[in-house]
Every structure is written in C-alpha cells, then in structure tokens.
Amino acid sequence: MNSSKPLDLSARNAARARQAILTKPPGSLGQLEELACRFAAWQGRAQPEDLRPAITVFAADHGVTVEGVSAFPSAVTTEMVRNFANGGAAICVLARALDARLEVVDVGVAGDVAALPIVHAKVRPGSQNLAKQAAMSADETAAALEAGRVAAR
Template structure:
C-alpha cells in the first residue's frame, strides 16, 4: 500500500531465531512447551526484543451502526448499539469484566453510532452516524472509509503513548455480521450460504433472508474484489474500517495485535490486503462459532489459540487468549537455563 499508515517495520527474523535458540537452553526438553514457545518467538520478532513484554494490554472497542439493519438482518434493533456503548461506559459488559481481570486500558470509540452516546471512557471520533444501507446504496464513500481507518490509527497511537504493549480490538454494531459476511464473500469468492451464520441469533427464515440480502447487495454494489478500499467502502462498516486502521497503527509501532472473532478477523483480512506487511504482527485469539470465521482464518493462514464456542465479539475471545501471551513472555524471562540451574541437558552437559 500504503499511504494510510506509517511504514510497518519488517518482522525481526534474526531476533526471533535468537530467541528460538535461547528457548532450547531452558530447563525443559526442546519444544516441550509447544505453542507457548512459538508465541515467544513470534513476540520477539514483532518487538525486536529478546525478552518481549505484552503488559499492560490495551483493549479498544469500536462502535458503529449499519444502515442494512433496516432489512431485518439482526435479531436485535439498531438501538442496541448505543445502549451497549452506555453499558461499556458503565463497566457492565463482558469485555469490561475481562479487561479488569487483565488490568487492561479500556477505551470505547464511537466511530459511527447512529445516535449521540456519552459516558466515561467513550472517545468521540464519529465519521458519520451509521453507514448507508448496503442493500440499497454504498455503505460509505472511500473518503469516509479512509477517515474511519484513520480513527483506528489514532486509537492505536493513544494506546502506545499510554505505554501499552499489546492491542486487543473489539467491536459493537448491530448488523455487522452482515457487512462482514459480504466483505468476506467478495474477498474470498466463497458462497454466501457457507459464510453467513446466526450473528445475534437469527435462524430459520430470518437466516435465509439475511443470506438473500447479502447476495443481492453484492450483486447490486458492483464491487471490485481486487480493491480492498472499494470493498470496504461499498460493503463495510465504520467500526470494521477502524479496526483495520488500529491493526495497521499498532504494527507500525511494533505492537502485537491479538485478533478477536469473525468481524475482527474480516477487518484483519481487509487490513492485510491493504498492507501485507501487517500479517506477522497478528496473533489470532480464537475461532468463533460463526461459520464464516473459519473461512476468514483460512484466508489469513491463521491458527487460532483457543476454540471456546464463542460468538460475542467485543474483543472477548482475544482477551481470554491474552494470558497465553503473558505466559510465553514469562517463560522467556523467568525460566532458568540448564547452565544456570546446574542441570544436565540431553547431551549430558
């Protein structure tokens, strides 16, 4: 790409290899800590540090509304987006509980809620009050998509300036699984029927209707699948664009990004199409129950850390995976080497 974000530094392969060799000197059989070891190597390559740190983490939840909610694609009314922002501000949502457990910095960003919202910790960076109804018009203009990406970059910059060492990004937006499914179908060429799930609880005839709305929207919008900004503008969401921007902004600062569920992974796919240099900075927290999530993960060649049958969003699955990153860095920093402990290694030395 990329005029949408600062230059993303190269993954530090030399540092990663050095840390891999160091792990083999610790008091354990080589590779016996499995993915904790590969996580430690990844975090070293991302940070360029032999002993990387991921605490404190930052959690940023982007909130925005979707005009396509008018088509009855969600089990909940659009008003729930603003109500949930108030709930986040009051500390009552699942991500609040999990962020407190992690002692994370939590920020809620209104990048496109249809109505005015306020509360402690809510950042107002609204591009427009909700997207257009993608079933009838483009979701937004390219300039608006760019503005939402830039809002996400500003959130990553605030987290970095606050001293945070890892970014967890969540979202809130009624009907955003519809937009995400449409984006994923265009970017991967997969049939909509294989991607679209219940979202907030749509089933039966309502689920068939949701699939039909997405198929019709893709056909009507005339999207250029080779142009990620065109895909984002015609079919996307303001919070999806902001998430992509946050990923790009974090990577530019050598901050690892812990990716959440379906919508977050679709945002990651868009961001990687915008700038492939982002990919090594992404760590995938979990695989959700949304059927499209596995397809989105596959498109990114991603192997998620957890599978807990989640489908909430908000950054909840990524937050649950964060302690694994903490453990990986602690192993590096605190375990004794064979030489330090006076323990013979497998060669008897």
Template sequence: MPRIPQPDLSALDAARARQLQLTKPAGSLGKLETIACQLASLQGREIPLPLSPAITVFAGDHGVCAEGVSAFPQAVTGAMVANFVHGGAAISVLARVNQARLEVVDAGVASDLGGLPIIHAKVRAGSGNLRHEPAMSREEAQQALNVGRDAARRAIAEGATLLIAGDMGIGNTTPSAALICRLGGHAPALVVGRGTGVDDAALAVKCQVVSDALARVAAQELDGVALLAELGGLEIAAMAGFYLEGAAQGIPLLLDGFISTAAALAARAINPDLTPWLLASHCSQETGHQLALATLGLTPLIDLGFRLGEGSGAAAAIPLLQQAIALHAGMATFAEAGVAGKA
C-alpha cells in the same frame, strides 16, 4: 502513509536459541514457545518484556440492518456502549481482571451518546446500506481510519505495549463477511454466519445481502480504503486504522474475532507490511473466521467457542501471552540448572 517497521530477525534467532537451552524438551511448550519468540522479534529483545495491554472498543451502526440481518435492533449498539462505560459488559470485566486500559470510541453510532464519558469521534450517524450503496464515502472511510489511528496513539502514549481492538455494532458481521469474501476470494456461503443468532430464514437473507453487495462492486478495482468505503463500517474502518498505527509504532496487535479479522484484512490491503505485527487470539464460532485467519496466515492460540466480539476473545488470551513471556524469561537453562541437555 507512515512506514511500518519489520520485526527484528536477530532477536528472533536469539530467542529461538534460548528456547533450545531451557530445561525442557525442545518444543514441549508448543505455541507458548512460538509466541514468546514472535514477541521477542516484535520487541527487538531476546527476552521480551511483560505486556501492558490496551483495549479500545470501536462502536458504529450499519444501514444494512434495514435488511433484517440481525436478531437485535440497532438501538442495542448505543445501549451496549453505555454498558461498557458502567462496567457491566464482558469486555469491562476482562479488562479489569487483566489490568488492561479500556477506552470506548464512538466512530459512527446512530444514536446520540453525547452524555457518556467516551471518546466522541462520530464520523457520521451510521453507515449506508451496503446492499444498495457504499457504506460511506472514501473521505468518510479515511476519517474513520484516522479515528483509529488517533486511538492507537493515545493508548501508546499511555504506555501500551499490546493493542486490542474490540467492536460494538449491531449488524456488523454482514459488512465483515463482505470484506472477508472480497479480500479472501471466498463464497458467501462459506463465510456468512448467524452473528447475533439469526434463524435460518434470516441467515438466507443475510447471505443474499452479502452476495448482492459483492455483485454491486464486482467489476470495480478497489484499493483498501475504497473497499472499506464500499463494504465496511465506520467502526471496522476505525479498527483498521488502529492496527495500521499500532504497527507503524512497533506495537504487537492481538486480534479478536470475526470483525477484528475483517478489519485486519482491510488494513493489510492498505499496507501489507502490517502482517507480521498481527497475532491471532482465538477462533470464533462465527462461520468464516477460520478462513479469514487462514487468509492472513494466522493460527489462533485458543478456541473457547466465543462469538461475542467486544475484544473479549483477545482479552481472554492475554494471560497466555504473559505466561509465554514469563516462561521464556524465568526458566533456567540447562547450564544454569546443572542439568544435562539432549545428547
């Protein structure tokens, strides 16, 4: 397993010292000050460079859809991948406006996407029904992790200095909820949400499905890879691999919502050294996302009521990160401006 570096604490100290000299009351820019200093530590520079973001959307289908846990049919996954390619999805628009590299990866879509100009890395055509069986074998989970690692390497090779993983997979809030419950020690009722907008009856079924999946593996000692195999999904495992490789190469990781946070928890179970490289973009409306972020020790930058996935919440937060860096780099110090500092 590649070693994950630690943040540069000397750069962090230097950035914090600079913040105290900028022409403003200390702390008056709130989270933008914190994020500028964190990016300084991750880049190893007192003044971090502007970010070059890359968004990779991982797609996969889920056998647990057979339990009626989604308001949409499984075929929507493949149709939405086509929409990404044609530029009509929310993440397509947000990538364009943020000048972000966008790549779409088929990690396990059930339908044949062979005619689309995407990365074809299908491990298998959809996962198993995690209520009754493992979502995938350990070997398949490892393959999916490697799909994500390869995607991170491609993005970094093209100059990415910020990585965002998006998801597309009808039914994927169910495995994500199962992972969050298992890794955070939370009850399903606190984590399972409406996903694509299921009604009360389907929500009750979904909660029972997650409870049954957790009970199926309750007596097992499972490492991070085994957890992904039992309770995850192909695109979720690929996202975890994407995060692990990005951190190993010293690239900050901007989390999106419920699915990406579940993937980050799984990645942390594989290698806890990943944690300092994680930034939380937003708090999703999906039940349990705040709990998942708290499990990681993260505070989101924004709360806009998003619950879309695709990487959309993270993409919407990119301008705030760029502004944090610009303020940190461009504001005058008290000495430069000839302004008296705090007595």
C-alpha cells in the same frame, strides 16, 4: 510495539537460543515459541517484556437495520456504549478480570454518545442501508480503517 521500527535480529537470535535451553522439549509450545522470538525482535530484548492485554470495542450502527435483519434496533447500540463506558457490560468484567485496558471507539454510533469517556472517531452516524446503496463511501471506509489502525497502535 512500533511496526515501523526495524526488527532487532540479534535479539531474535538470542531469544531463539534462550528457547533452546528452557526446560521443555524443543518446539513443544508450537507457534508460541516463534511468537515469543518475534516479540523479542520487536522489543530488542532476548527475553520479551510481559505484554498487558488490551481490548478494543468498535461501535457503530448499520443502516440495513431498517430491513428487519437485526436482532436489536439501533437504539440498543447507544445504550450498550453507555454501559461499556460505565463499566457495566460483560466485556468490562472480562477486562477487569484480565487486568486488560478496555477502549471503546465510536466509529459510527447513530445515537449521541459525545459526552461519554470513549474514543470519538465517528466516520458518520451509522452506515447507509446496504440493501439499497453502498454502506459507506470509499473515503468513509478509509477513515474507519484508519480508526482501527490508530487504536491498534
């Protein structure tokens, strides 16, 4: 779906009309009915195409780990990203079961994951220690948010 593309209101109206003739009490699916109509408007079709689920994991380390507040040290992040890339993590099993696309995005892993088949959008290698200073600058925050927008597209 392209959020910059205008909604097709005729497709949305056709989807609403279709909802009204389906074998179910009107409104019985709650918000799912309106969601289906919104997808129809985005896709320009009275009956929206099936969507393929997608899972995106954003990986990064936070500098406050040095204060002893995390359950695991930063090295675990690097190993988890390797496990994601190799298909061995629980999220990989879930993605396969759902036939979902799994994307792993490095936005700030402190360790070296450059050779892995993942999306490389590293803003910085781990954030700063927020107990002592801002975790990220405004520019770094904007870059991390942009990485999220790109992944969502």
